[in-house]
Amino acid sequence: MRFFIFLALIAAVPALAQGIAPQDRRSGFETMGPEAQAMQRDDFSNPAMLGVAAGEAAWNSAPANGKPACSGCHGDINATMRGVDARYPARQANGAVMDLTGRIQTCQSQHQAITPEPRESAGLLALQAAVALRSRGMQIEAPASRGLSEAVSRGEALYRQRLGQLNLSCAQCHDDHWGRSLGGTRIPQGHPTGYPIFRLEWQAMGSLQRRLRNCFTGVRAEPFPAGASEWIDLEIYLRQRAAGMASDAPGVRP
Numbered sequence: 001m002r003f004f005i006f007l008a009l010i011a012a013v014p015a016l017a018q019g020i021a022p023q024d025r026r027s028g029f030e031t032m033g034p035e036a037q038a039m040q041r042d043d044f045s046n047p048a049m050l051g052v053a054a055g056e057a058a059w060n061s062a063p064a065n066g067k068p069a070c071s072g073c074h075g076d077i078n079a080t081m082r083g084v085d086a087r088y089p090a091r092q093a094n095g096a097v098m099d100l101t102g103r104i105q106t107c108q109s110q111h112q113a114i115t116p117e118p119r120e121s122a123g124l125l126a127l128q129a130a131v132a133l134r135s136r137g138m139q140i141e142a143p144a145s146r147g148l149s150e151a152v153s154r155g156e157a158l159y160r161q162r163l164g165q166l167n168l169s170c171a172q173c174h175d176d177h178w179g180r181s182l183g184g185t186r187i188p189q190g191h192p193t194g195y196p197i198f199r200l201e202w203q204a205m206g207s208l209q210r211r212l213r214n215c216f217t218g219v220r221a222e223p224f225p226a227g228a229s230e231w232i233d234l235e236i237y238l239r240q241r242a243a244g245m246a247s248d249a250p251g252v253r254p
Contacts, residue, residue: 019175020189022244028188029248031179036200040252048129048198048250051122051205055130058123067112070127078134085135086247089236091147099232100128101207119226125196125205132196132249140193142243143236155237158230164221170234173215185254191242192235194251201254208235 029040039045059077062069074080088100098106104127105116117124144152159170173182174190181187195208202210209231216223224230 019171019241020178025191025242025245026178026189027191027193027242027245027248028253029194029251031186031188032252032254036252036254040194040248046198046250046252048196048205048252051126051129051196051198052133052250054122055126055128058127059130063112063114065113067114070107073107073111077130081131081134083135083138085132085249086138087141087146089143089148089151089232089239097148097151097229097232097236099209099235100131101209102227102232104128104131120207120210122205125207128207129196129205129250132247135247136249137246139244140239140242140247143240148236151233151236152240154230155233155235155240158234159237163216164219166219168219170215190238191245192238193242193245194248194253196249197251197253199253205250208238 029037039047043049056077059070062072071077085100088103089097090103091097092103092106101119101124104124105119108114108116117127143149162169162172170190173187178187178189192208195211196205197211198205199211209226212231212234213223
């Protein structure tokens, strides 16, 4: 009951406009408890590293149709994927804007001639985690500096829009009330520094889109379809908001 009373109180307060000052930004890693932090710091304890190992194996495995493995086109994952996750979502040569998941699916479809693995599948998350690891410690690049200013604006509008039966926006939780307790969990600032993550609540790996869908259903709003442009715009804005912060993917979160 207290959970819903707190949500109702948030919904009744006008959203603030200033957001979070750069010097006050905190990653999800910084705001979670010491036990979860210790789990992420130790690669032997971090359960997301099992996904990385599976992704690295898949990177070097050619499909049965004789088409090349990922490494056959891109080479050594440590060399060619360094920094890639830190600059996604990104505009492709054909003008389309894709997140990293969509880019991997495109490679599977066009270059390996296989049916792309669906979003949230273990295989696709493993490949994404293996690629994301190669940006660990690197600064997230600002999408606006890479020609994505319009997408940043669309994503910000969605971030600040009140949604669902609870009439809440992303900003009201993650800008205005971060650090407070909601349902026994501390509200993070919502910076996407660690995705894909192993979330203890899920006991599984998951993408940023899965986490965003959780937020939508939490305020009783209808989520967009998987891979929808609205999710991409929202991720682009969140990346802009986190620009300059260090990637800690693949992360552990409560």
